[in-house]
Amino acid sequence: MTGTNEMTLSFSAKSENEAFARVAVAAFVSQLDPTLDELNDLKTAVSEAVTNAIIHGYESDPSCQVTIEATIEGDSVSITVTDNGHGIEDLELARQPLYTSKPELERSGMGFTIMENFMDRFEVSSTSGGGTRVAMQKRIESKKALYN
Ligand SMILES: Nc1ncnc2c1ncn2[C@@H]1O[C@H](COP(=O)(O)OP(=O)(O)OP(=O)(O)O)[C@@H](O)[C@H]1O
Numbered sequence: 576m577t578g579t580n581e582m583t584l585s586f587s588a589k590s591e592n593e594a595f596a597r598v599a600v601a602a603f604v605s606q607l608d609p610t611l612d613e614l615n616d617l618k619t620a621v622s623e624a625v626t627n628a629i630i631h632g633y634e635s636d637p638s639c640q641v642t643i644e645a646t647i648e649g650d651s652v653s654i655t656v657t658d659n660g661h662g663i664e665d666l667e668l669a670r671q672p673l674y675t676s677k678p679e680l681e682r683s684g685m686g687f688t689i690m691e692n693f694m695d696r697f698e699v700s701s702t703s704g705g706g707t708r709v710a711m712q713k714r715i716e717s718k719k720a721l722y723n
């Protein structure tokens with residue numbers, strides 16, 4: 576594939592939309608012919624980022640919008656998940672495995688760790704009160720590579 580291909584998606588901060596977002600990104604990326612493993616990694620990472628935006632960023636306020644931007648460039652896909660919600664005060668602490676600010680909701684504090692492990696690149700920027708942006712990138716080897 577040549578050139579770049581971009582898409583933007585905005586949706587209400589409702590937990591019903593987690594599955595929608597995951598499937599929409601998977602459908603967009605399918606043109607790179609990913610393996611099931613690659614697709615599952617991507618879907619999981621997107622799901623974690625979107626869940627965070629909805630639950631932590633917006634406290635599930637359905638009048639707020641989560642935005643996903645995805646860009647395919649060569650054999651890589653870059654994905655950003657953005658919210659304009661509460662933001663994160665201490666990013667270093669938030670990124671620690673097992674850290675959660677909502678233990679009462681039985682969160683395990685593994686979202687950021689999962690995103691970091693499942694994607695090739697992972698960056699999070701946030702300002703307290705100003706929202707959060709997660710940027711991730713993954714190279715898709717594609718099924719074709721398996722047959723060669
Ligand atoms: N978009 C966001 N807006 C505000 N705070 C966030 C956001 N994403 C993450 N955080 C903060 O970072 C912490 C760690 O996030 P992480 O996804 O690793 O764990 P978790 O969401 O608490 O639990 P899990 O993802 O395992 O259910 C959260 O508990 C929350 O305090």
Ligand SMILES: [Mg+2]
Nearest residue numbers: 623627686687
């Ligand atoms: Mg999480």
